Amino acid sequence: MIRQNIKVAVDAVVFGYKDKILNVLLIRRNIDPYKDSWALPGGLVLENENLEQAVERELKEETNVTVDYLEQLYSFGDLGRDPRNRVVSITYFALVKPEHHDIKADTDAKDVAWFDVQDLPELAFDHAKILKKAKKRLQNKLTYEPIGFDLLENKFLFSDLEKLYMTILEKEIDRRNFRKKILGFGILKELDEKVSEGRGRPANLFQFNKNQYFKSKEEGFFFDIK
Amino acid sequence: MIRQNIKVAVDAVVFGYKDKILNVLLIRRNIDPYKDSWALPGGLVLENENLEQAVERELKEETNVTVDYLEQLYSFGDLGRDPRNRVVSITYFALVKPEHHDIKADTDAKDVAWFDVQDLPELAFDHAKILKKAKKRLQNKLTYEPIGFDLLENKFLFSDLEKLYMTILEKEIDRRNFRKKILGFGILKELDEKVSEGRGRPANLFQFNKNQYFKSKEEGFFFDIK
């Protein structure tokens, strides 16, 4: 077999949503290159773990986060993307529910933080490019798969869902049409609980019915939000 | 940096279309493991080339094919997918126009052939899984990007396009609605040439107007075939 010394890494773009803000999870590097820069969590793949396992391990180690949704995003392998070695990075796209937003810098004292995607620091390596791709993926996927629920609490208000869509898609959505459409899918369970947000009429709580979604999907149903 | 000895490879799923058949390009391996099995063209990435360059080089070396469309598909890195070493394979999805279908086995006397995707041999490694993913990508992408034209001659009949869609999507399509829709996009140029296929009324030739497509796309046009 040919001699080859290319390193294989994984990096993750982890999105969270809170207070009408779409956040992304970053760590501050404490070694060169790009020491003190912010970067996506990630690292080299170990020889005895699968790629997904590597992502989950790195996230746990560096940020203490466990994700609610994970899928492969894209692989980046251009020459010179890491000044030290040739590194091919297999990147992942992840979503975290608010109840799992707690983060903790790791033992190496790396800093960890959630950043508003609209207000990001400079990122190390080609991570800005990766993040851009992830944001597109999120925007697209939101329209044809019910992944928005992995960014909300288990029980949520319809207005939360609506605001989530408006924030991520960066456009206005008509409340009545949106509600009609989503409820028409029959994949939400309307709970018998109301929440009063201080002022205004109390709103109903809803839950995403994942089982119903999968059942409907098998029968040819297609989730689709314009 | 941690010791790590994972190899990085690229593999390509190359589709061609001829005589109403969707074909995929395979090579017959002449070394173990899977000696004499059919497999996707590919191989290890060299240290001084980008991933796309590696794919194009391997395709050239192993099959003598130059592709007309190339995009990254997915990366496979499970433990044990190659019995010799840990190999992470970054796979690509490619399309070839009929005028570039000529293939040639390489100097190592590897066999190369086009196979009907409906009638495939057993494939080496996890290549069946990769191919399955590529087929899905092709089917999906056909509906929201004008990539079908990269499987047809430069000048083609409308009925060719129609049959291409029916073959790949594996369903019937109404000729009138299909034609109306595609022509409505305004991205085809109707040539002043007719072709007689032996019997029946001679048909007009068309050309895909790529520039017009990109221009329309920038203005918000969205290619979309149900």
Place this chain on the structure above:
DNA sequence: GCAAAAGTGTTCCATCTACACCCATGT
């Protein structure tokens, strides 16, 4: 003149869009 493929238009139905008023609560 018949077989074969190309070319074309209309009607119906479903879905999307736009849009405004009442309801339940807290202060």
Place this chain on the structure above:
DNA sequence: ACATGGGTGTAGATGGAACACTTTTGC
């Protein structure tokens, strides 16, 4: 009683689906 956010229905426009006959050629 007023401010705040929640909840709902209708009419018009648009786009998709279904569908059959005429045209041009080769034999």
